[in-house]
Amino acid sequence: MPEEQHKVTVDSGIEIPVPAGGEVWAAGAVILNRDGRAFAQRRSPERRLFPDCWDVVGGHVEPGESLLDALAREVEEETGWRLRRVRRLLGITAWTGDDGRGVRREADYLVEVDGDLNHPALEWSKHTAYDWFGPDDLPRLKENRAPGEHLIHDVIAKALRNPPAWP
Numbered sequence: 001m002p003e004e005q006h007k008v009t010v011d012s013g014i015e016i017p018v019p020a021g022g023e024v025w026a027a028g029a030v031i032l033n034r035d036g037r038a039f040a041q042r043r044s045p046e047r048r049l050f051p052d053c054w055d056v057v058g059g060h061v062e063p064g065e066s067l068l069d070a071l072a073r074e075v076e077e078e079t080g081w082r083l084r085r086v087r088r089l090l091g092i093t094a095w096t097g098d099d100g101r102g103v104r105r106e107a108d109y110l111v112e113v114d115g116d117l118n119h120p121a122l123e124w125s126k127h128t129a130y131d132w133f134g135p136d137d138l139p140r141l142k143e144n145r146a147p148g149e150h151l152i153h154d155v156i157a158k159a160l161r162n163p164p165a166w167p
Helices: 003-007 069-079 134-140 151-161
Strands: 024-031 040-042 057-062 082-096 103-114 126-134
Touching: 003 103, 024 040, 024 069, 024 151, 040 151, 057 069, 057 103, 069 082, 082 151, 103 151, 126 134, 134 151
Parallel strands: 024 103
Antiparallel strands: 024 057, 040 126, 082 103
């Protein structure tokens, strides 16, 4: 287990699924700033899966990796921030991408991170922009998504409905 994983706190009662053999899983992180706005990044138009769409931080769980390890790795790879705390499970869903990899299961969490939230270190080869979304900005999360394809919108909306208190 990577050293930074020892510092991640998971609030009590939060489900962290253990992928079964043959299952493809993804982990997603909704990160809120002190103004209660949620971070999202726009996928590059060249991406095979969900090109030019807004997305939460996250990605696929690699073979032999736990969901929590994948969540921490993706947060750091995609933003430069470090996962500190998993506050709440926002949902577990199943979806099929248009890339031929079949059904995926995804667990999305409301998390806290360490790092400068004003300066994410995006993977610019995979993402073209980032923004912070409040309740009035939610319709933008549906840009370039197919009708009914509102997972990112719904996950962020759920996180914004009941934000945790800051310490």
